[in-house]
Ligand SMILES: [Zn+2]
């Protein structure tokens with residue numbers, strides 16, 4: 001499944017397994033979820049087709065291998081892929097790197113310059129990028145950033161300049177119901193509550209339990225002031241087209257809530 | 269190099285190294301010899317594929333392991349699962365991942381963090397790790413030996429002369445600087461850590477489990493005798509990493 005966010009800017013979506021039992025098993029039947037529906041925490045990849053060149057950010061999980069190759073074939077419509085950017089070498093993000101490079105042997109593999117274990121992730125031959133590096137696709141221009149809230153040290157974030165979209169990878173994800181798949185957050189029937197953000201970040205960025213919350217909140221303020229995005233395109237949530245900085249601001253309450261609770265659970 | 273370095277209670281360390289410019293990083297696996305079987309903890313990196321398979325072969329008299337218990341799906345830990353399962357038949361795979369198909373581990377049996385289960389004839393508890401990067405990481409406590417396998421936690425870099433040393437072979441424990449370098453490079457979130465919260469979480473694990481050794485994948489095994497001082501250094505290092513990082517002015 002895929003959706004065009006802007007002309008030539010595609011959101012490629014893999015729902016993954018139904019998570020409703022995970023919530024049920026932990027005794028929390030989320031208020032936002034329709035009890036008859038599956039619950040997903042998706043993997044998202046993003047394809048940007050500029051006037052000159054095309055770029056794919058992330059690869060979906062090994063379970064989505066056929067899906068990403070089919071989508072690329074349909075969306076590129078016979079054109080090649082110029083850049084494959086791996087945000088970090090985590091299996092659900094990077095699991096189809098070799099399959100995509102096999103299908104598009106002329107694509108340049110782009111990897112974070114951060115961290116020091118590139119060889120252990122077979123990224124030693126990749127073009128390494130970070131803060132200050134840009135790729136002009138013609139029309140779309142992507143810029144790379146040091147990832148702020150992350151798991152693996154070999155990590156990057158990305159933004160796109162003409163649409164002011166921030167791609168915060170593992171940050172700003174959240175679960176959604178089956179009928180909400182590929183909807184923009186402003187299209188949801190029920191407004192997106194903090195509880196969904198708490199569920200995601202309490203599991204995935206579980207280390208928030210052990211932090212100085214005031215420092216994390218200062219970091220969130222810095223991110224907002226630095227990027228001032230119009231749109232957010234997370235790897236594990238739905239795309240935010242409106243009030244992006246408000247969404248980021250809400251994360252300050254979310255990290256306070258995670259600190260108040262015991263570990264919510266795991267994921268992945 | 270010996271095939272394995274014995275620790276305690278049938279646990280053997282199979283230490284491999286990845287050389288950074290100025291220091292080595294262990295990318296190890298551990299083998300547990302029980303009365304009836306051999307169980308492998310993690311599978312190592314593709315980078316050391318032949319060496320690890322050879323050393324397992326030697327240590328098990330050619331029989332190989334009957335099971336692999338995986339701390340998490342990160343490539344340097346999960347890189348040789350299919351090699352090992354191709355070479356030896358019927359190797360059971362146990363992993364804490366809640367969605368093994370997303371992690372490329374489709375037929376893994378699931379263990380739940382916070383629970384215990386018996387693998388072959390050995391009882392393991394899966395511990396919620398305060399020092400990890402991936403969400404689904406479990407620390408693995410082996411009740412038979414008292415060894416706590418800590419995945420990416422409790423690591424350190426080392427000098428090329430120190431590859432085979434456990435904490436016992438250092439005059440003054442594992443050097444603080446090598447603990448610092450490893451954690452500064454690998455656990456990025458420590459820049460936000462509140463060291464008291466980390467210390468409390470570690471203390472609670474040490475109260476719950478009687479630990480003979482802490483066995484990291486990326487560092488020297490730490491015996492119970494050196495563990496309190498190592499932990500002091502670790503908490504101190506975490507505090508330093510946090511205090512060295514100021515949130516920049518936008
Ligand atoms: Zn590791």
Ligand SMILES: [Zn+2]
Nearest residue numbers: 285292428431
């Ligand atoms: Zn070494």
